[in-house]
Amino acid sequence: MLKVNKLIKTGGLAALGLAATSAPAFAQDALDTGDTAWMLTSTALVLMMTIPGLAMFYGGMVRRKNVLATAAQSFAAAALMTVLWMVIGYSFAFGDGGGLNAFYGGFGSAFLAGMTADALSGTIPETVFMTFQMTFAIITPALITGAFADRMKFSAMLWFLGLWMVIIYAPVCHWVWGGGFLGGDGVLDFAGGTVVHINAGVAGLVCAIVLGKRNGFGTENMAPHNLTLSVIGASLLWVGWFGFNAGSAVAANGAAGMAMAVTQIATGAAALAWMFAEWIIRKKPSILGLVSGAVAGLVAITPASGFVDPMGALIIGIVAGVGCYWGATSLKKMCGYDDSLDAFGVHGVGGIIGAILTGVFAVEAIGGTPGLLEGNPGQVLIQVEGILATVVYSGVGSFILLKIIDAVIGLRVSKEVEVEGLDINLHGEVVR
Numbered sequence: 235m236l237k238v239n240k241l242i243k244t245g246g247l248a249a250l251g252l253a254a255t256s257a258p259a260f261a262q263d264a265l266d267t268g269d270t271a272w273m274l275t276s277t278a279l280v281l282m283m284t285i286p287g288l289a290m291f292y293g294g295m296v297r298r299k300n301v302l303a304t305a306a307q308s309f310a311a312a313a314l315m316t317v318l319w320m321v322i323g324y325s326f327a328f329g330d331g332g333g334l335n336a337f338y339g340g341f342g343s344a345f346l347a348g349m350t351a352d353a354l355s356g357t358i359p360e361t362v363f364m365t366f367q368m369t370f371a372i373i374t375p376a377l378i379t380g381a382f383a384d385r386m387k388f389s390a391m392l393w394f395l396g397l398w399m400v401i402i403y404a405p406v407c408h409w410v411w412g413g414g415f416l417g418g419d420g421v422l423d424f425a426g427g428t429v430v431h432i433n434a435g436v437a438g439l440v441c442a443i444v445l446g447k448r449n450g451f452g453t454e455n456m457a458p459h460n461l462t463l464s465v466i467g468a469s470l471l472w473v474g475w476f477g478f479n480a481g482s483a484v485a486a487n488g489a490a491g492m493a494m495a496v497t498q499i500a501t502g503a504a505a506l507a508w509m510f511a512e513w514i515i516r517k518k519p520s521i522l523g524l525v526s527g528a529v530a531g532l533v534a535i536t537p538a539s540g541f542v543d544p545m546g547a548l549i550i551g552i553v554a555g556v557g558c559y560w561g562a563t564s565l566k567k568m569c570g571y572d573d574s575l576d577a578f579g580v581h582g583v584g585g586i587i588g589a590i591l592t593g594v595f596a597v598e599a600i601g602g603t604p605g606l607l608e609g610n611p612g613q614v615l616i617q618v619e620g621i622l623a624t625v626v627y628s629g630v631g632s633f634i635l636l637k638i639i640d641a642v643i644g645l646r647v648s649k650e651v652e653v654e655g656l657d658i659n660l661h662g663e664v665v666r
Contacts, residue, residue, distance in 0.1 A: 266357035272486040273358045273366055279477025280369035284376050285312050287474055291467025291529075292380050295522070295575050298459040299655025300384050301665050307391055311376040314396050319368045320346055326404035327367065328412045336415040338405045356484060366481065371407075374430045375399050380575030381438030384448050384456075385652055388660045390645045394635055398437060402631045406433050406624055421620035422596060422603060422613070424493065425482035427537025427589040428624045435582020436625050437632040438573060444636045445645055447572035449652050461521055468525035472501060475532045479539040492600060493539040497532065500551035504531025507555025523559070526580060530558035533584035538592040541603065546595030550588060558584045586621055593617035 289308035293301045315323070322344050329339030343349075346364065355363035375395040382391075409416040410423050423429060448456070458464060479497045483490035508527025513519040534554030535547055542550065562579030573579055593614035596605030604610040639645060646652075651659040658664050 264357065265354060265359070266485070269357045269485045269487075270359060270362060272490065273362050273481060273484060276477035276481025277362065277366045277369055279474045280366065280373065280481065281312070283471050283474035283478065284308055284369070284373045287467050287470035288373065288376055289467070290463045291471060291525075292383065292464075292575055294460045294463030294465075294467060295380075295458040296383050297456060297655075298665055299657055301459060301463075301657065302663055303388070303656035303660055304379070304383055306388070306661060307379040308376045310388075310392060311379070311395055312372050314392060315372040315375060315399055316368060318396055318399055319364075319371045323371055323400055323404045324364055324367065326400065327371075327407040328364075330413075331408070335413055336418070337409070338414075339408045339412050358484065363484070366484075367407075370426060370430060370478075371399055371403060374403050374426075374434050377430070377434040377577055377581055378438045378441060379577075381573045381577035382441045382445050383574035384656065385445055385574075385646050386441075387643070387645060387647055388656075390639050390643060393639050393643070394441075394645075397635050397639075398632060401635070402437065402628055403429075403433060406627060409623065410620065416620050416623060419619060420603070420613070420616050422541050422592050422601070422617065423537045423589065423620065424540030424592075424601070425479045425536045427533075427585045427592065428620045431533045431536060431581040431585030432589065432621060432624045433585075433628045435578045435580075435585055436628040438577030439571065439582060440629055440632040441636065442571045442573045442578070444633065444640075448574065449649055451572050458522060465521060465525055468528055472528055472532065475501070475536075478532075479536060483540065489540055489600075492543075496539050496542055496544055496547035497535050499544050500535035500538075500547040500554070501528050501531040503548050503551025504528060504534065504555035504558070507552045508559045509555075511556050511559045526562065526576065527555045527559065530554045530580050530584045533558075533581055534588035534591070537585070537588045538595065541592055541596040541601030541605070543595075543597050543600060546591075546597070550591045550595065553591065554584050554587050557587050589617050589621050590614060 285308055289305040292308065293305040296304045324346065325341055325343035326339050329343040331338050331340040349360055353360040375398055378395065379391065407429050408414045410421060410429050411417060421428065475497060476494050480490040480494040483493055505524055505528040508530060509519045509524045512523040531551040531554050534550050538546065538550055558580050561583030562576040566573055566579055593616065594606040596603050596613060598604040598608055603613065605613050636645060647656065
């Protein structure tokens with residue numbers, strides 16, 4: 235079993251695995267109970283982001299006939315990714331791939347072979363680190379489901395998300411956090427801008443294009459059936475995101491405190507920026523826009539949360555709010571794809587904005603690496619490298635997986651099932 239504490243070189247997930255950036259090295263090999271308590275809490279917070287957070291956020295935005303099917307996708311993803319992460323995902327992401335270690339982690343840690351109760355990852359038990367990372371592997375595929383809401387078979391969804399996590403997510407995770415080539419090149423991604431959001435957003439865009447538009451798209455009313463659910467879900471995401479970002483410091487320390495502060499600031503700024511942009515253009519500030527803006531801010535600050543100061547966070551939030559509003563409205567309309575719940579418009583666009591602006595606003599005194607504003611313009615180019623590698627791999631890989639699954643079992647439900655609703659036809663249940 236690869237001992238993660240031997241690889242940690244920087245603070246945060248950018249370091250847990252392990253990327254060779256310039257933040258201070260960890261020297262501890264002893265268990266720290268404070269760090270462990272915080273990481274146990276963070277793990278629970280990140281799991282809460284998927285169930286119930288994402289399940290409610292997405293479930294409230296679809297039509298009543300598909301609410302259970304949509305929530306089931308998040309819940310099923312939590313169960314399936316848990317098992318797959320234990321079987322092979324953790325090994326691919328954080329194992330030792332030998333001669334291919336730049337690209338994936340190998341099979342040496344499959345089934346968590348050799349993991350013991352006293353094994354450490356820095357100052358926390360490796361079991362806690364593994365489970366914390368498991369919650370990231372759960373929510374990332376679940377985010378994709380928003381792009382194909384209302385029209386994918388449940389069986390096809392399970393096959394696609396399962397294979398995607400193992401073949402796409404785990405290797406990209408290794409590239410950035412597990413000792414792979416992107417981390418070695420200095421890509422800054424504190425908590426998942428490339429690994430989680432760009433990765434999932436691009437896969438969602440490919441899904442939306444391959445499956446095609448929903449029946450009645452553009453002619454029928456497809457407004458959310460219960461925005462109260464979506465507000466509750468978004469609120470759970472906001473709270474859970476402190477585990478996502480501040481937890482990525484992997485310690486109860488100043489880095490976690492700064493990550494929490496900038497996360498809150500960027501989220502508030504993005505919510506207001508989306509709201510005011512919509513208010514100006516559409517004459518009314520919608521609650522859907524307000525919560526979507528908040529999620530956009532959470533997405534964009536994710537890669538930057540361990541590297542920027544509060545002023546950088548404020549600007550990132552404002553840019554993300556306006557940029558993701560454009561991505562979820564004008565860009566989608568211009569390109570003509572049906573990204574049902576704006577998985578790409580928020581996570582793809584927001585992740586790209588956040589990754590680039592991390593290279594602009596990175597503060598050496600905070601994360602160990604200066605950005606453009608501190609005289610290091612090359613960091614922006616390094617960030618673009620990470621974006622392009624993730625976009626190409628996720629996009630091409632997702633397309634191939636979808637085509638294979640479509641050829642074997644079919645991707646999309648029939649028109650009759652789609653019109654009547656996925657809840658009754660796929661699960662035999664309905665919301666009254």
